[in-house]
Amino acid sequence: MNHPTPKVPVPTLERMATYLACLTDLNEKQVQTISSADMEQMTNINAAQFRKDLSYFGEFGRPGIGYSVPELAGRISTILKVDREQPVLLAGAGNLGSALAGYPALRRENFHIVAAFDTDPDKIGSRLWDLDIHDIAQAPAMNRALNAKIGIIAVPAAAAQGVAETLVSAGVTAILNFAPVSLRVPAGVAVRNVDFVQEMAVLSYHLAG
Numbered sequence: 001m002n003h004p005t006p007k008v009p010v011p012t013l014e015r016m017a018t019y020l021a022c023l024t025d026l027n028e029k030q031v032q033t034i035s036s037a038d039m040e041q042m043t044n045i046n047a048a049q050f051r052k053d054l055s056y057f058g059e060f061g062r063p064g065i066g067y068s069v070p071e072l073a074g075r076i077s078t079i080l081k082v083d084r085e086q087p088v089l090l091a092g093a094g095n096l097g098s099a100l101a102g103y104p105a106l107r108r109e110n111f112h113i114v115a116a117f118d119t120d121p122d123k124i125g126s127r128l129w130d131l132d133i134h135d136i137a138q139a140p141a142m143n144r145a146l147n148a149k150i151g152i153i154a155v156p157a158a159a160a161q162g163v164a165e166t167l168v169s170a171g172v173t174a175i176l177n178f179a180p181v182s183l184r185v186p187a188g189v190a191v192r193n194v195d196f197v198q199e200m201a202v203l204s205y206h207l208a209g
Contacts, residue, residue: 012053016076018043019050023073035066082110087146089172091163092154093118093126093133096178100152101129114146115139119159136166143170150174157181164191 022042026034036047043050054060057079061067077083088106090097090113100106101113116128117136124135134142151172155163160179167175174190177183180198183191 008056012056013080015043015045015049015053016080018045019053020073020076020080020082023069023076026069027073031069033066034069034072036061038066085110085112086150087112087114087148089114089139089143089146089148089151089167089170090116090128090131090154091118091136091139091151091167092178093120093123093128094154097152097154098128100154101131111150113152114148115142119155136163139166140170143172148172150176153177153179153183155179 019039022039023034036050039045039050040047057075060072060075074083088111090101093101093116097116097118101116106113113131116131116133117139118124118133119136123133126133148170149172151164151167151170151174153160153163153167153175157179160177160181161183164175164177164183164185168185168189173188175183175185175192177191177193178196180195182193185191
C-alpha cells in the first residue's frame with residue numbers, strides 16, 4: 001500500500017513529515033543511504049518507531065544496506081502527496097496572512113497559495129504580495145477553476161467558523177486553522193489547529209523558576 005488510509009495514526013503522519021524534511025536535507029548533501037539508527041540520531045525518533053511508521057505504507061529498505069535516501073524521500077513525498085503542486089486558498093489578508101503568503105518554504109515544498117480572501121472592504125481589491133485580495137464570498141466560484149483542496153484560515157476567532165464553512169462549500173477538504181477556536185466541519189474534512197499562544201504557554205511552563 002503506497003498511500004495513507006484512515007487507519008494511519010496522525011502522529012505517524014507527523015513523523016513522516018519529519019522524516020521527509022530530514023531526507024530532503026540529506027538529498028541536498030548528496031547522501032545516498034541511511035540506516036534507521038542514523039535516522040534516530042538525526043530526528044530523536046526511536047529507530048523501531050521509524051520502522052513501524054514506514055510499515056504502514058509497505059516495504060522499505062534492504063537488510064544490511066539500509067534505505068536509499070532519494071528513493072525513500074520520493075516515496076514519502078508520494079505518500080504525503082507533496083510530490084505534486086498543491087494549490088491553497090488563504091482566508092485572511094492581515095499580518096499573519098501576509099507572512100504566510102510571503103513564506104518561501106511553502107512554495108519550495110509544493111504548497112502554492114493561489115488565492116487570498118478577506119472580508120475587510122479596505123483590503124478587498126488590493127494586493128497581497130503577488131495576489132489580488134478577493135471577497136471571501138467569491139471563494140466557491142473562484143475555486144471551481146483553481147480546484148484547491150487545502151485552505152488556510154488566518155482570521156480572528158469570531159470569523160473563523162463562517163470562513164471555514166465558506167471554504168468547505170468551495171470544495172476545501174483540509175484546513176490549517178490559525179484562529180484560536182475549534183471549528184465544526186463535516187465528516188471528511190481534516191483540520192489542523194495552530195495556536196501560537198497555547199504553544200507559548202507550554203514553553204512557559206518549562207521555564208526554570
